[in-house]
Amino acid sequence: MAELTVEQDRDQGVRLRRPAGIRSIRLGDTKVSYVPDGDVRLRPLSVLPGTTAEVWAAHPEYLDATGHLVGSVGALLVEHGDRALLIDAGFGPQTHEAPDGPIAVIHGGALADGLAALGRRPEDIEAVAFTHLHADHLGWACHPAPGGDQPVFAHAEYLISEPEWERRDLLEDQGMGEQVAALAPRVRTVADGQEIFPGVRVRITAGHTVGHAEYVIAGGGRRLIAFGDAMHSPIQVDHPDWSSAFDHDQARTADHRHRLVAELAEPDTIGFGVHFADVVFGRVRREGEGPAWRSVDA
Structure with missing residues (x-):
């Protein structure tokens, strides 16, 4: 593989320090788009407790000017013909700040604007498929329309x-x-391996939560793995042992992450990391002594 240019490395460094805007790629007849709802600023030592201050000093490209790990908050729109599926539903029209712990501040509220920019209305969405039931993924599914x-x-x-x-x-x-009650009337449970939309299959990968799900989207000879919160930051591609403080079972998640990183390095495979700053779509490349996440924009 050809080495990245200095300019490409610099661009990736800039993008790691800002949340993502709308980004789309095509898989044959299927279009997938990241729809931003907001962003999150994380305390790096708290969210990835296996890291040290020395780790982050050596990787300043991941941190903003205040020393926080930057994350995106949003959803994945999957379009096939006239049909539309949404994976996750952002954080919703709210802001949460904390004086300590993994999350410094998280906010949402922009999802409907992102859908509109992509030519879609909320009523166009036939189903919302959740990776798991955390507040930054349930978002608009639990909030009434303005x-x-x-x-x-x-x-x-x-x-x-x-x-x-x-x-x-x-x-x-x-x-x-209250969120559970809001979801309940519309819930349909799905099983491992089930096709829920043309070219979209569920893959249950417990660890981050007891029933965390990934979605594998195939089309045009390629596949995209929307892996939810199996990883929160691209730095975990380089270090799959580093589990998140949010993981229900950190050992199980780390074990899955090793397999996931290997799978994302396979040909014609793209990953989608919903919290991956402005590099939400990417591939795993073998560089130097280990794997690395490299953004994909087409």
């Missing part, structure tokens, strides 16, 4: 992996009973 009392995606089914929905009591224990 100025009304009905859900934004009132015409859509909510697709949730069977084991994830079975353990919704874990959410209720965390004070998210």
Whole structure:
């Protein structure tokens, strides 16, 4: 493989320090687009507890001017003909700040604007498929449309992996009973390997949560793996052992991440990391002593 130019490396460094805007790629007749809802600033030592201050000093390209790890917050729009599927639903019209812990600040609210820019209305979405039931993925599925009392995606089914929905009591224990109640009337559970949309299959990969799901999208001789929160930052591609503080089972997630990184290095395979700053679409390349994430824009 040809080495990256200094200019390409510099561009990737800039993009790692800003949240993503709308980005689209094609897989044959299927178009997939990242739809931004907001962004998150994370405390690097807290969110990846296996790291050290020395690690981040050696990798300043991942941190903004305040020393925070930059993450995107949004959804993946999958379009095939006139049909549209959304994977995850952002954080919704809210902001959360914390004086300590992994999250410094997270906010959302822009998802509908992103859909409109892509020529879609919320009522065009036939289903919202969730990777897992955390607040930064449920977002607009639990919030009414501005100025009304009905859900934004009132015409859509909510697709949730069977084991994830079975353990919704874990959410209720965390004070998210209201969100569970908002989801329940529209939930349809899905099983491992099930096709939920043309070319889109569910893959249950427990670890981050008890029923965390990935979605494998195939078309045009390529496949895209939307891997949810199996990874929060591209630096985990280089270091799959570094699990997130948010992972339900850190050892199980690390084991899966090793396999995922190897799979993303296979030919004609693209990854989608919803929290990956402005490099949400990418491939894994073998560079130097190990793998590295390189953004893909087409």
